[in-house]
Amino acid sequence: MIRPFGINEAFFIISAIQWTVLLSLTAFAGGALGGFAIALMRTSPIPALRRIASGFIQVFQGTPLLMQLFLVFFGASAMGWKLNPWVAAAIGLTLHASAFLGEIWRGSIETVPRGQWEAAHALGLRYREKIRDVILPQAIKLSLAPTVGFLVQLIKGTSLAAIIGFTELTRAGQIVNNATFQPFLVFGLVGALYFALCWPLSMLSAHLERRLTRASR
Amino acid sequence: MTIAAETVDRAADAMVSMEGVEKWFGTFQALHSIDLSVAQGERIVICGPSGSGKSTLIRCINQLDAHQKGRIVVDGVEILPGSRTIEAVRSEIGMVFQQFNLFPHMTVLQNCMLAPMRVRGASREQAEAEARKYLERVRIPEQAGKYPAELSGGQQQRVAIARALCMHPKIMLFDEPTSALDPEMVKEVLDTMVSLADDGMTMLCVTHEMGFARRVADRVIFMERGRIVEEAPPEQFFSNPQHERTREFLGQILAH
Numbered sequence: 309m310i311r312p313f314g315i316n317e318a319f320f321i322i323s324a325i326q327w328t329v330l331l332s333l334t335a336f337a338g339g340a341l342g343g344f345a346i347a348l349m350r351t352s353p354i355p356a357l358r359r360i361a362s363g364f365i366q367v368f369q370g371t372p373l374l375m376q377l378f379l380v381f382f383g384a385s386a387m388g389w390k391l392n393p394w395v396a397a398a399i400g401l402t403l404h405a406s407a408f409l410g411e412i413w414r415g416s417i418e419t420v421p422r423g424q425w426e427a428a429h430a431l432g433l434r435y436r437e438k439i440r441d442v443i444l445p446q447a448i449k450l451s452l453a454p455t456v457g458f459l460v461q462l463i464k465g466t467s468l469a470a471i472i473g474f475t476e477l478t479r480a481g482q483i484v485n486n487a488t489f490q491p492f493l494v495f496g497l498v499g500a501l502y503f504a505l506c507w508p509l510s511m512l513s514a515h516l517e518r519r520l521t522r523a524s525r
Numbered sequence: 526m527t528i529a530a531e532t533v534d535r536a537a538d539a540m541v542s543m544e545g546v547e548k549w550f551g552t553f554q555a556l557h558s559i560d561l562s563v564a565q566g567e568r569i570v571i572c573g574p575s576g577s578g579k580s581t582l583i584r585c586i587n588q589l590d591a592h593q594k595g596r597i598v599v600d601g602v603e604i605l606p607g608s609r610t611i612e613a614v615r616s617e618i619g620m621v622f623q624q625f626n627l628f629p630h631m632t633v634l635q636n637c638m639l640a641p642m643r644v645r646g647a648s649r650e651q652a653e654a655e656a657r658k659y660l661e662r663v664r665i666p667e668q669a670g671k672y673p674a675e676l677s678g679g680q681q682q683r684v685a686i687a688r689a690l691c692m693h694p695k696i697m698l699f700d701e702p703t704s705a706l707d708p709e710m711v712k713e714v715l716d717t718m719v720s721l722a723d724d725g726m727t728m729l730c731v732t733h734e735m736g737f738a739r740r741v742a743d744r745v746i747f748m749e750r751g752r753i754v755e756e757a758p759p760e761q762f763f764s765n766p767q768h769e770r771t772r773e774f775l776g777q778i779l780a781h
């Protein structure tokens with residue numbers, strides 16, 4: 309039952325982009341919240357918080373993303389919850405993004421010179437004000453380029469959601485390929501679509517990076 | 526009993542009182558049994574070789590460094606390491622750093638307005654009026670809209686002084702405020718500090734500007750290896766130092 313690769317097949321693949329984008333944005337938004345919390349915990353004056361955050365980061369940086377998705381998807385069903393692949397992928401990628409963004413932002417926070425903290429301490433600012441008014445505005449500037457860089461990794465990482473059965477770009481490609489046996493054409497198109505998503509972001513990240521090094525000179 | 530009461534009294538009179546203060550960094554002892562009392566309106570200059578604990582001493586007063594033993598009382602309030610109310614005490618103590626430490630993402634005016642608004646709850650208008658007043662005071666009102674990176678070192682340091690003054694501190698701590706400056710800018714910062722002293726501000730200055738010490742200090746303190754070695758009014762300190770190490774140190778520093 310081999311079908312030819314036609315306009316319908318191409319359209320099926322192209323329209324699956326929306327799921328890749330939606331999954332990326334969900335994981336990025338969730339990861340931004342989680343990562344913000346992790347970064348604050350990692351740089352907190354309270355040792356217990358620092359340890360918890362550091363353990364979280366180590367677990368998620370030390371295991372493959374695919375295993376993380378498997379653990380959420382199969383782990384949930386082993387505990388009796390039926391998660392659909394979309395929810396499982398969103399949760400798994402959110403946790404993954406939280407760890408990585410948390411680590412990126414921790415680095416940015418720690419790059420803000422100690423003297424800035426000390427000046428803020430000396431003025432009597434409270435923790436929340438130190439973070440909000442003094443540290444974050446400087447840390448955010450430093451973190452923009454690597455954050456956009458991580459978004460590119462995350463978009464590519466969503467392709468693993470195909471393996472737990474979520475029909476995003478990669479899985480749409482697999483489905484069409486199973487019907488048409490035109491792997492070169494199908495995955496060429498899939499790859500080109502990823503590239504179209506990721507390349508402008510990579511350029512943006514590089515641009516931000518250059519602007520930062522120029523500004524710091 | 527009587528001794529305790531006396532201690533409290535002495536502490537209550539002084540703007541800052543340190544009694545038997547000890548500070549360790551890990552196993553290294555940076556301060557040995559420091560006793561120091563600073564009266565209201567008194568100007569003290571601290572000098573001594575590098576690593577002698579000058580910065581550590583003044584940083585213990587606002588707890589940028591926490592001491593492990595002894596008592597520090599600022600304006601009648603004992604400073605306890607790790608205390609939750611430390612911000613309230615810090616807001617009464619102005620500090621000026623060697624590296625200025627202005628907030629680079631804020632204009633000069635914003636630098637001066639931040640703490641009064643956040644800590645004192647001043648309105649924007651109040652904070653701005655105060656900020657402009659103190660920028661006038663350090664003689665750079667025209668730089669209010671600029672960012673720190675657009676200013677010279679001397680101007681930045683004067684902004685840092687204005688920023689501290691906007692909090693109406695009861696005491697000002699200076700940690701080598703002119704050491705990072707090009708020589709031609711040292712004077713403008715020292716002049717600002719002299720005029721502060723003339724207005725009766727209580728000041729603790731770590732500096733090696735001996736001309737400044739002669740002119741404004743009520744007492745000069747010489748530190749070495751975490752101890753206060755000598756303490757005297759400037760005339761006596763410079764003309765008749767009691768300790769061999771003080772003489773050596775003065776010899777080195779006045780030689781150039």
Ligand SMILES: Nc1ncnc2c1ncn2[C@@H]1O[C@H](COP(=O)(O)OP(=O)(O)OP(=O)(O)O)[C@@H](O)[C@H]1O
Nearest residue numbers: 550551553555573574575576577578579580581582
């Ligand atoms: N955070 C720290 N951790 C470990 N040791 C420290 C720390 N800060 C200061 N020290 C040590 O404590 C001692 C006193 O340091 P401090 O900065 O008070 O000296 P200083 O008299 O201000 O010297 P300088 O003239 O170089 O500024 C030094 O031996 C220094 O190495």
Ligand SMILES: [Mg+2]
Nearest residue numbers: 579580581700
């Ligand atoms: Mg020092």
